[in-house]
Amino acid sequence: MPRLTTDTRAQAQRVAAELFATRGYEQTSLSEIAGRLGISKAALYYHFRSKGDLLRSLVEPFVTDIEALSADLPAEPRATLEAFFDLCYRHRAILLGIVRDVAVLNELKIVDWIIAWRTRIDVALAGPTTADRVRAVVALGGLQDTLILFADDPELATTIRAEAVDAALRALGVPPA
Amino acid sequence: MPRLTTDTRAQAQRVAAELFATRGYEQTSLSEIAGRLGISKAALYYHFRSKGDLLRSLVEPFVTDIEALSADLPAEPRATLEAFFDLCYRHRAILLGIVRDVAVLNELKIVDWIIAWRTRIDVALAGPTTADRVRAVVALGGLQDTLILFADDPELATTIRAEAVDAALRALGVPPA
């Protein structure tokens, strides 16, 4: 017998991710999540120690993937930008949630970690000086904004990806191959 | 006799802008604002009808300036990008607050307005097709990210501005003059 969605924990994560993405973390109450699942708030506490714990369980796969990427960055700038785009695309649900309520990064206490990670990619992409970093910020930041502003566009992973990577590459100031 | 900071209302706005920028809107309580001012929570309600009203009073000048710019856009892409940067720079305090907690845009009920305004600038800068808009998003988004990530850098308005505008211009794909 195939089990479809029997796992309450996984369902709660799905619903939470969706609500966080639209309302933001703080604006989403556990009552609301429980309500959608048709269970009580207290039942949620059987599956998650706290609200922050639920959030952490969503962000964790994202963090793991980022670690993997930044530990093994491609040599070519274009490949790096594509890998970055694809990674953010895969985790676009939780990415939207974070963008919607950046303050959660404080709660997660991973702000320093994020800065370190971004800096590593920035330097690898553009170089160590401030001017280099500015170019990297425009490129990566712009690329990421694409994922947010075209979040609902069905062509996000194809047409838009290609055009966005091209634009980011130009922003970087890398001579065309 | 010179009046320095006698106006409680203005002081409240100053403190609120600062707290919103660091904690985000929802995370900032009126008690905290009142506490910093050395007055009571209730006293705040003399100056502002509600918490949302206080927020609106901060965002209003930003909105006004954006209206002015988008009603009279420069002809040259570079000038447009510079004007956009300078506008965001002038209002960087409240901009940071919004970024910190994008959900406030729902509260302000200006989401549709923002989308319309961004679209207008995007089209003027790059053109009407989706591909055009992607380039514009990378350019403007990247530019704006610069203001956030280098918010504390003293060279933001000078060196960084120049480098960022150049990068955004390249992202746009405009042939160098």
Place this chain on the structure above:
DNA sequence: GTCTATACGTTGATAGAC
């Protein structure tokens, strides 16, 4: 203009029955 006091809702979280 600012205060104290208070009303009233909602939140995250816990205890204990089933």
Place this chain on the structure above:
DNA sequence: GTCTATCAACGTATAGAC
């Protein structure tokens, strides 16, 4: 695993004295 019941803490907002 899920429930009901309950908690303390904090939120916005109001009433009325000074």
